[in-house]
Amino acid sequence: MAQAGFLGTAATWSADVTLFLEIGMGMGLLAGTLLARAKCYRAHAVCQSMIVLLNVGLIAMAMIPSFRHQIIPKLPRKITKPYYAFATAHAALGGIAELGGLYILLSAGTKWLPEKIRITRYKFWMRSVLILWWFVLSLGIATYVHWYVPRP
Ligand code: HEM
Incomplete structure (x- = not known):
């Protein structure tokens, strides 16, 4: 049986850790944006890159x-139910x-x-991905x- 979580909900330990890390990474991206604003471009690049790469691991694991x-075994039959709709919209946009x-x-x-095919409009792309994220x-x-x- 999966280990119980630590937030007092019905979630497993792994779902609670994911939630915790994802909120931390979201805040980390905002902190990284402030670094760019302060013209600390090297620190900005390291911060944002580490978060994007760490997230690949979390998504995969x-x-x-x-x-x-x-979700997949119940699609498309149950897509109108909020349980599946939230997760599917989240997964599709999360992939993007x-x-x-x-x-x-x-x-x-x-x-x-x-x-x-390299980006030239960095600011536009970085802002768009941050908002989508x-x-x-x-x-x-x-x-x-x-x-x-x-x-x-
Ligand atoms: C920027 C990318 C992403 C962010 C910030 C993100 C964030 C989160 C957060 C905060 C949770 C709640 C914690 C949890 O329930 O475990 C979650 C759950 C989930 N995410 Fe993502 N996610 C991203 C990408 C993806 C992708 C690409 C998929 C596609 C497979 C996905 C599928 C799921 C599923 C199925 C859950 C429920 C997991 C469970 O509790 O068993 N996510 N995500």
Whole structure:
């Protein structure tokens, strides 16, 4: 049986850790944005890159397995039920946000991408991914609440 969580909800320990880490990473991205504002570009790059890469691990280890077991077998039949709708919207937009983060990281931090497809409008991309990321985080929190917080 999965270990019980530490937040006093019906969630497992792993779901509570995911929630905790994801909120921390969302705040970390905001702190990283302030670093860019303060013109500390090196620290900004390190901060945002670490978060984007750490999130790949969390998605692969916690969220994709859960999505495969809990959601995929019930799609598309149950997509109108909030339990599945929240998680599916969250997973689809979360995939886009993570890929957007990786795209910025590869464009700004490496020479691996052909020049033609590298980003030139950095500010636009960074702001858009940050907004999308926070939207996805809210959907993740909504999923957690819907799945694990008992209603009176
Ligand atoms: C920027 C990207 C993402 C962020 C910030 C994020 C954030 C979160 C948060 C805060 C939770 C609540 C904690 C929990 O219930 O475990 C969660 C849960 C979940 N996420 Fe994500 N997520 C992202 C990407 C994804 C992707 C790409 C998938 C696709 C498979 C996904 C699928 C799920 C599922 C199925 C849950 C429920 C997990 C469970 O409790 O068993 N997420 N996410």
